Amino acid sequence: MQRDQQPRSDAAAPPILEVRNLVVAFHGLAGTLRALDDVSFSIAPGEILGVVGESGAGKSLTGAAVIGLLERPGRIDGGEILLAGRRIDNLPHAQMRKVRGREIGAIFQDPLTSLNPLLTVGEQLTETIATHLALSAKAARARAVELLAEVGIPAPANRIDDYPHHFSGGMRQRVVIALALCANPKLVIADEPTTALDVSVQAQILELIRRLGREHGTAVMLITHDMGVIAETADRVAVMYAGRVAEIGPTREIIETPHHPYTVGLMGSVPVIGEDAEDLVQIDGSMPRLNAIPPGCAFNPRCGEVMGRCLSQRPGLMPAGRSQAACWLMDTVTGDAA
Amino acid sequence: MSEDILAPVLEVDNLHKWFDVSKPPLQRLIERLPRQTLKAVDGVSFRIERGTTFALVGESGCGKSTVAQAVAGLHKPTRGAILFEGIDRDLPRPDGSRPELQMIFQDPFASLNPRWRVRDIIAEPLRVHRLTRSRAETRAAVAELLEQVRLSPADGEKYPHEFSGGQRQRISIARALANKPKFLVCDEPTSALDVSVQAQILNLMKRLQRELGLTYLLISHNLAVIYHMADELGVMYLGRLVETGPAREIFNRPRHPYTQLLLDTIPDISLDRPHRTFLKGEVPSPIAPPPGCTFHPRCPHANDRCRTEPPRLESFGGVKVACHAVGEGRIVPAVREWRPAARRTPVRRVSPVARPA
Ligand SMILES: Nc1ncnc2c1ncn2[C@@H]1O[C@H](COP(=O)(O)OP(=O)(O)OP(=O)(O)O)[C@@H](O)[C@H]1O
Ligand SMILES: Nc1ncnc2c1ncn2[C@@H]1O[C@H](COP(=O)(O)OP(=O)(O)O)[C@@H](O)[C@H]1O
Ligand code: SF4
Ligand code: SF4
Ligand SMILES: [Mg+2]
Ligand SMILES: [Mg+2]
Numbered sequence: 001m002q003r004d005q006q007p008r009s010d011a012a013a014p015p016i017l018e019v020r021n022l023v024v025a026f027h028g029l030a031g032t033l034r035a036l037d038d039v040s041f042s043i044a045p046g047e048i049l050g051v052v053g054e055s056g057a058g059k060s061l062t063g064a065a066v067i068g069l070l071e072r073p074g075r076i077d078g079g080e081i082l083l084a085g086r087r088i089d090n091l092p093h094a095q096m097r098k099v100r101g102r103e104i105g106a107i108f109q110d111p112l113t114s115l116n117p118l119l120t121v122g123e124q125l126t127e128t129i130a131t132h133l134a135l136s137a138k139a140a141r142a143r144a145v146e147l148l149a150e151v152g153i154p155a156p157a158n159r160i161d162d163y164p165h166h167f168s169g170g171m172r173q174r175v176v177i178a179l180a181l182c183a184n185p186k187l188v189i190a191d192e193p194t195t196a197l198d199v200s201v202q203a204q205i206l207e208l209i210r211r212l213g214r215e216h217g218t219a220v221m222l223i224t225h226d227m228g229v230i231a232e233t234a235d236r237v238a239v240m241y242a243g244r245v246a247e248i249g250p251t252r253e254i255i256e257t258p259h260h261p262y263t264v265g266l267m268g269s270v271p272v273i274g275e276d277a278e279d280l281v282q283i284d285g286s287m288p289r290l291n292a293i294p295p296g297c298a299f300n301p302r303c304g305e306v307m308g309r310c311l312s313q314r315p316g317l318m319p320a321g322r323s324q325a326a327c328w329l330m331d332t333v334t335g336d337a338a
Numbered sequence: 339m340s341e342d343i344l345a346p347v348l349e350v351d352n353l354h355k356w357f358d359v360s361k362p363p364l365q366r367l368i369e370r371l372p373r374q375t376l377k378a379v380d381g382v383s384f385r386i387e388r389g390t391t392f393a394l395v396g397e398s399g400c401g402k403s404t405v406a407q408a409v410a411g412l413h414k415p416t417r418g419a420i421l422f423e424g425i426d427r428d429l430p431r432p433d434g435s436r437p438e439l440q441m442i443f444q445d446p447f448a449s450l451n452p453r454w455r456v457r458d459i460i461a462e463p464l465r466v467h468r469l470t471r472s473r474a475e476t477r478a479a480v481a482e483l484l485e486q487v488r489l490s491p492a493d494g495e496k497y498p499h500e501f502s503g504g505q506r507q508r509i510s511i512a513r514a515l516a517n518k519p520k521f522l523v524c525d526e527p528t529s530a531l532d533v534s535v536q537a538q539i540l541n542l543m544k545r546l547q548r549e550l551g552l553t554y555l556l557i558s559h560n561l562a563v564i565y566h567m568a569d570e571l572g573v574m575y576l577g578r579l580v581e582t583g584p585a586r587e588i589f590n591r592p593r594h595p596y597t598q599l600l601l602d603t604i605p606d607i608s609l610d611r612p613h614r615t616f617l618k619g620e621v622p623s624p625i626a627p628p629p630g631c632t633f634h635p636r637c638p639h640a641n642d643r644c645r646t647e648p649p650r651l652e653s654f655g656g657v658k659v660a661c662h663a664v665g666e667g668r669i670v671p672a673v674r675e676w677r678p679a680a681r682r683t684p685v686r687r688v689s690p691v692a693r694p695a
Pocket of ligand 6: 403
């Protein structure tokens with residue numbers, strides 16, 4: 001699980017995924033709630049982008065919007081999503097279903113919800129392979145065995161006719177990953193893929209995810225709230241707060257030199273082995289609910305450096321060291337207007 | 339030991355908790371199945387000194403919660419003793435008192451009655467144990483408890499669903515503190531919470547320990563949380579302690595192969611961690627654990643003796659380890675230098691949240 005010395009991603013190549021100014025809102029009787037507000041980021045081929053943030057920050061919604069699985073009454077109200085340069089946010093359902101599975105693979109937290117308990121592992125894999133690739137039944141089965149071997153299921157030819165409940169939690173999650181990889185997708189969205197697993201299994205699954213980028217050039221969006229997982233897996237990190245990207249940058253920079261006051265607090269609140277502090281850094285208060293996001297900077301009620309303009313003007317992402325942060329402290333152009 | 343005034347607050351002696359997980363009798367008869375016993379806890383001993391934190395760590399299913407529940411009196415041990423201040427926790431005390439011990443659970447959502455106002459939830463133990471004599475006294479006690487966990491007395495009027503996860507965990511802590519316990523059993527108290535909220539709760543727990551002299555039994559699968567909180571540590575594997583002793587010593591010089599691999603495998607934000615080897619495989623079924631040392635199928639140092647003879651806990655320089663290879667001197671303590679990532683505070687201006695000195 002050693003981190004590569006060189007970044008394996010090809011930052012110069014055109015991105016696999018580009019999300020531009022994405023707005024997702026829930027339209028209900030009580031009015032409209034903006035759950036994602038002007039979210040932008042991109043992922044290069046072979047790159048792992050970690051997405052972190054408190055629960056409710058909008059991590060899963062961002063993933064759901066990209067794979068076209070937003071649940072009503074949620075919908076995309078603005079912005080664009082491009083996969084390898086092609087817009088996918090406005091595709092008809094039938095076309096999006098093809099993109100999902102063939103070009104984008106998804107891995108969720110609970111492997112049981114992604115697997116059909118009534119079908120054998122082999123049936124599920126061959127069915128998915130057959131939907132996306134023009135292969136004979138025999139070739140699809142051979143490919144399924146190959147995929148199971150690739151995700152580290154021992155003796156895959158013997159296990160392929162087992163049902164999911166014959167497998168342990170870790171092995172089921174490997175089957176889910178195999179399913180996500182059936183058609184060699186360009187992009188994999190992994191939403192809390194290891195949260196339910198033991199450390200040993202988690203380490204094996206993370207290694208598998210890293211290999212995707214290294215060996216297949218797959219772009220990965222890795223959603224988690226575990227900073228340790230991020231530190232060991234992601235090339236870059238996006239920190240989300242109240243439906244917005246607060247800061248985005250290289251993993252090392254985000255951990256060692258955070259710029260946005262929220263990221264600073266977040267990093268300080270993580271206990272670290274070897275660090276002997278009596279108390280952890282504490283960000284008082286909690287993230288606002290969607291119906292109570294303050295005007296200006298969403299973090300302003302909890303920020304120790306709040307300035308006059310933070311209360312009314314919303315900061316966009318601005319360069320901050322090797323990262324970008326949505327904070328007026330980074331504004332070197334206009335200076336502090338407060 | 340019980341007459342010693344410095345007796346540990348808690349002493350767990352050779353605790354066993356076995357569950358009968360046999361199939362129903364009829365099915366057993368037809369399919370000729372044997373009875374099956376799951377040894378969730380199989381001979382665990384430790385003691386916790388007053389005002390300190392003892393932590394249990396280990397992979398899922400190794401028996402941490404079962405130990406915690408036995409200590410909290412939620413189930414009866416199959417064998418072994420649990421002494422609270424030198425007296426068996428289940429025996430009547432000379433002065434009629436009960437062990438002053440409370441439990442905090444992982445899920446702050448499930449453990450609070452949704453139909454009660456927060457003030458009634460917190461006041462319940464006060465009423466049950468008749469700790470207050472009048473309504474006004476109860477009201478004052480509840481207000482003080484709320485302030486102790488940094489909520490406001492006005493929050494007492496609200497219902498649990500009106501609070502966030504971290505606030506609900508504060509409410510559970512306030513309730514646990516109501517009858518002034520000396521000892522708190524905390525089973526994964528922050529595992530359901532975000533890191534920023536976790537920091538608030540861990541800080542609160544440390545402050546309460548300083549101010550009220552509380553003793554904690556803490557369970558967490560997060561090693562960084564344990565490093566931050568624990569004085570003493572027990573590493574469990576399949577129902578047994580494999581290594582136990584001062585937490586810092588175990589983190590810096592893990593001796594048991596399982597502890598060494600567990601420390602290497604846990605993801606941590608320290609970015610420089612060279613020479614790591616990962617824990618391989620998965621925990622075997624506790625219904626049919628491997629013979630000898632139950633860790634042998636995953637252990638890089640296993641030999642024939644390990645495959646047949648279970649190792650016992652022996653002392654090595656302040657820690658106890660159950661491993662033949664350590665006893666035979668085949669392996670030496672691994673020295674781990676933890677180098678936390680140089681976490682710098684922001685480049686500009688003052689830090690919004692000053693790190694305490
Ligand atoms: N009431 C019960 N009946 C049968 N088996 C049980 C019972 N309670 C626990 N067990 C089993 O005992 C073992 C230890 O369980 P325990 O809940 O103590 O594990 P744990 O270490 O707390 O795990 P986790 O980290 O997942 O919380 C497990 O194999 C579990 O399935
Ligand atoms: N069906 C829904 N109706 C209204 N709000 C929703 C719905 N689904 C999600 N949300 C809100 O959208 C926000 C982001 O949710 P989510 O992406 O799941 O957060 P995360 O994955 O970061 O924990 C939250 O405030 C959540 O309450
Ligand atoms: S924009 Fe203002 S309120 Fe927001 S994080 Fe920066 S300084 Fe704080
Ligand atoms: S007793 Fe043997 S198998 Fe068990 S941990 Fe020690 S060396 Fe490994
Ligand atoms: Mg989520
Ligand atoms: Mg447990």
